[in-house]
Amino acid sequence: MVSVEPHRDLHLEQLQQLVNCHLAGVVPGWQLPTSVIAGSLRPRPGDPDFDLWVAERHTLCAVEEDRLLGAAHVLRYTSEAAVGAGYRGTAELAWLLFWPEAEAAARALIEAARELVSGWGPTRVYACDTSLPVPVVSGVPESWPHVSAALVRAGFASLAIHEQVLYGGRLPEVGQHAPPVAGLEVRAVADEPGQRFLAELDGLEIGFLEWSPDLSCGGSLPALAGWAELCALRIREEWRGRGIGGWLVRRTVPFLRMVGVSRVVVALTAWQEEAGAGRFCKRLGWEPVVRLEQGWSAGA
Ligand SMILES: CC(C)(COP(=O)(O)OP(=O)(O)OC[C@H]1O[C@@H](n2cnc3c(N)ncnc32)[C@H](O)[C@@H]1OP(=O)(O)O)[C@@H](O)C(=O)NCCC(=O)NCCS
Known part of the structure; x- marks a missing residue:
């Protein structure tokens, strides 16, 4: 009973x-x-x-x-x-x-x-x-x-x-440093070191990326040590499909390695996945881990 x-x-x-x-x-x-x-x-x-x-x-x-x-x-x-x-x-x-x-x-x-x-x-x-x-x-x-x-x-x-889907995998290879668009630069936002990065062209922000680089929360979740979450990544619409998103992710890999990250998780809405972000993740070597309702x- x-x-x-x-x-x-x-x-x-x-x-x-x-x-x-x-x-x-x-x-x-x-x-x-x-x-x-x-x-x-x-x-x-x-x-x-x-x-x-x-x-x-x-x-x-x-x-x-x-x-x-x-x-x-x-x-x-x-x-x-x-x-x-x-x-x-x-x-x-x-x-x-x-x-x-x-x-x-x-x-x-x-x-x-x-x-x-x-x-x-x-x-x-x-x-x-x-x-x-x-x-x-x-x-x-x-x-x-x-x-x-x-x-x-x-x-x-x-x-x-x-509906949401989690993609996950290892850090991608750093790859080429040459930007996909001449003059494109990555800038780490100073007050959020290792977390927020901007892609800028002639001083204009055309995309940004945010990592949560320590999912172990300072060690209180030891099983999550080495995992980071890609919390946000957005390239301005008119600049999409030119390799900027993938390049931006790869350019931040050295920062992640430095703080001990080896695996990545990213949560996509089903809508984002359909719109191309799913294929984008797979190109970086990340696969769907689980779907959540x-x-x-x-x-x-
Ligand atoms: C997903 C996103 C960051 C990709 O950036 P990007 O600079 O366009 O990507 P890249 O050029 O490096 O990579 C190309 C891949 O991105 C995806 N992509 C390209 N244009 C896209 C668009 N307009 N919308 C969504 N995904 C697109 C495709 O999978 C493409 O691969 P394919 O050529 O095999 O189809 C960008 O499209 C975006 O900002 N989308 C809206 C926000 C979002 O969905 N974020 C998800 C976080 S991972």
Whole structure:
């Protein structure tokens, strides 16, 4: 018989197993330490980076005879102006994880979460937008079909336009230094060293690129050491298709190597992928790693 109870420290080891098995289905090799998982469950009053929007957080565990079958993390967003308009006064099933054979546990968790949330009177209930405390990942990966099926059964729907795909791979070879357009230069933005680079022609910005060069967050996520995220890359429309994007990425590779980066991940919207960014990534040697359905929500 499955029972749902608030998370306690004694669940932590099993929760870590549940989290890391799911995470391995997103990016192989990524894992979270127990300290990071535990820290993400606790409220941190006064920490504006963490709990600025969140008024309450609860973790529910579905347990049967001491075995953790699933868990869910539930958030209540405040109605204050600091909260983004779409999230003001709403709630979120920030993540829902369960072993694929434990459907009853998922049902029990969603039911308990709904009961908890109904007391708050939210205007809407989102799901899996916040996701696990790991960079880049948001939404429900295709490798978690049991989770999307459970959400659908419970009346949640995702928005097709919010599909995302993660591409990943090794750093590309540096290649030729000669720019594809005569006079093109790369400028590192001084106050964000190793992070933001501009492609300039006669002083005019025609493209920019941003790296998040340390996904291990200063070592607190050791399994992500050596990974960087390409957070943004944009070439002005009239300059696209001339090799500038690829050249800009390659020109920043020495900066990344210097800080120990060897692997890269980039999140594309399905729309960007279709428009050519997918082919662009493949030309750099990066392949699709996983697709994620985002924009899950249900009426309150
Ligand atoms: C994706 C993007 C950065 C590529 O820059 P670029 O300078 O055009 O790329 P390059 O000339 O070095 O590489 C050419 C490849 O980019 C892609 N590309 C070319 N023109 C493109 C366009 N107008 N839109 C999208 N992708 C395009 C194609 O895959 C092309 O390869 P192909 O010749 O085999 O078709 C640029 O098109 C862009 O700014 N797109 C909008 C923002 C975006 O999607 N960013 C994704 C981040 S990876």
